[in-house]
Amino acid sequence: MKHISPNQVAVDTPTRAPTRRALAKQQTRLKVLAAARRLFSEQGYEGATIRDIAAAAGMSTGAVFANFTDKSDLFREIMHDDMEALTAAMRDAAARGRNVEDALLKIFMAGYTFYKTRLQLARAGFSVSWDKDGGPTLRGMSSSAAFQDLFTEQLTAAVDRGELSQESEAKLRSQMLFDTYLSNFPQAIFEGWSLDALQARARDQIRILLAGARRG
Amino acid sequence: MSAEAEPLSGPVPPRQSQKEATRQRVVASAHELFDTHGFQGTTIREIARHAGVSVGSVFTTFASKGEILSEVMLSRLEPLYAELDRVMPHLRGCTADRLRTMFAVHFEFEARHVRLFMSHIAAAYDWTLPQAARPYGRTPRLQEIIRETLEKGQADGEVRRDIDLQEVIDLVMSAYAWTYRLVITREADAKALIGVMDRQIGLIADGFAPK
Numbered sequence: 001m002k003h004i005s006p007n008q009v010a011v012d013t014p015t016r017a018p019t020r021r022a023l024a025k026q027q028t029r030l031k032v033l034a035a036a037r038r039l040f041s042e043q044g045y046e047g048a049t050i051r052d053i054a055a056a057a058g059m060s061t062g063a064v065f066a067n068f069t070d071k072s073d074l075f076r077e078i079m080h081d082d083m084e085a086l087t088a089a090m091r092d093a094a095a096r097g098r099n100v101e102d103a104l105l106k107i108f109m110a111g112y113t114f115y116k117t118r119l120q121l122a123r124a125g126f127s128v129s130w131d132k133d134g135g136p137t138l139r140g141m142s143s144s145a146a147f148q149d150l151f152t153e154q155l156t157a158a159v160d161r162g163e164l165s166q167e168s169e170a171k172l173r174s175q176m177l178f179d180t181y182l183s184n185f186p187q188a189i190f191e192g193w194s195l196d197a198l199q200a201r202a203r204d205q206i207r208i209l210l211a212g213a214r215r216g
Numbered sequence: 217m218s219a220e221a222e223p224l225s226g227p228v229p230p231r232q233s234q235k236e237a238t239r240q241r242v243v244a245s246a247h248e249l250f251d252t253h254g255f256q257g258t259t260i261r262e263i264a265r266h267a268g269v270s271v272g273s274v275f276t277t278f279a280s281k282g283e284i285l286s287e288v289m290l291s292r293l294e295p296l297y298a299e300l301d302r303v304m305p306h307l308r309g310c311t312a313d314r315l316r317t318m319f320a321v322h323f324e325f326e327a328r329h330v331r332l333f334m335s336h337i338a339a340a341y342d343w344t345l346p347q348a349a350r351p352y353g354r355t356p357r358l359q360e361i362i363r364e365t366l367e368k369g370q371a372d373g374e375v376r377r378d379i380d381l382q383e384v385i386d387l388v389m390s391a392y393a394w395t396y397r398l399v400i401t402r403e404a405d406a407k408a409l410i411g412v413m414d415r416q417i418g419l420i421a422d423g424f425a426p427k
Binding site: 046130131182183207211 | 254256334338341342343380383384386387390391393394397400412416418419420422423424425
């Protein structure tokens with residue numbers, strides 16, 4: 001790889017301060033996203049309209065449409081931002097795991113902790129993901145795939161370390177771990193389960209799901 | 217004993233029977249529309265029109281669209297549970313195989329109405345739904361059948377006695393529900409869903425088997 005010094009970069013592509021226009025556009029986007037996040041959390045995906053979102057952001061619907069093609073685009077962007085932030089947090093948490101079971105539990109808990117303050121947004125996300133039209137776009141997002149990969153990576157690393165045996169069902173097992181992680185959200189959303197309660201349940205679930213891949 | 221607690225005798229009062237007829241027509245028409253257009257894509261107005269009743273009379277019978285969906289899901293499950301009650305006592309094989317058969321019956325049954333079933337899951341997160349009407353997850357009969365199967369497994373020494381059965385039931389239920397995502401992502405048919413569920417039950421069974 002060619003080494004590029006900071007100076008050279010400065011010469012090749014002179015850093016230009018963003019134009020006032022670009023800054024304004026960026027600010028508009030952020031304002032719309034913040035308003036949309038709030039309304040999706042209060043009224044669900046179906047309940048929040050572009051008109052309401054525009055009003056909450058203090059701008060015209062035209063200004064919203066200048067930045068986002070439609071409501072689903074807006075929602076996708078919010079979910080994408082959250083999933084990226086969450087995947088990073090999960091990766092950090094997993095790195096502190098003492099073994100595969102602990103690492104997986106830390107991944108689960110990073111997710112439940114992240115969403116503890118945004119359960120209603122998670123609820124809107126689930127609603128869209130089970131929708132015949134919204135589902136494929138949400139599930140097909142790159143950030144969604146990266147999220148699932150985390151579980152596969154943990155199992156692969158555990159096989160390399162000799163904690164789990166080489167097996168043919170690794171893909172299904174990581175998929176089930178991911179599904180199980182998601183399936184506990186209704187308890188958190190509708191029944192107000194505490195993080196401790198979720199952790200106790202998740203630990204048992206992970207044990208059951210890993211049992212078949214244990215060595216010995 | 218008060219008069220109200222007496223079983224009804226003689227002809228049902230006309231008002232009552234009319235209300236029941238409306239209820240049945242609304243449920244049948246909602247069943248059809250949810251199945252074709254999904255839960256979100258169907259309005260109360262369309263349900264009323266399709267059932268040939270007024271919007272007002274739909275609302276005197278049901279509190280919300282969510283309540284209609286709950287009713288649709290319940291009414292259509294009756295034949296499924298009747299079938300399971302008939303089949304389950306005669307099943308042979310290990311605990312995992314009995315669970316597999318049970319879910320195969322489910323997928324065969326649901327595959328004809330996948331759209332409806334997914335509406336059912338999506339609607340569980342719907343904002344307009346009062347908590348009491350949350351449709352998905354309130355399937356006590358299904359959970360009972362899984363529990364009976366697992367308890368028999370414990371008696372036969374195939375299921376650990378120190379395991380929390382409710383946790384296993386929840387795992388099986390979530391595997392069952394999330395398998396439907398394959399309909400969205402891969403347009404899987406009943407056969408494909410059954411194949412995946414069989415393997416998932418195998419993994420869970422590894423976890424509940426005695427060491």
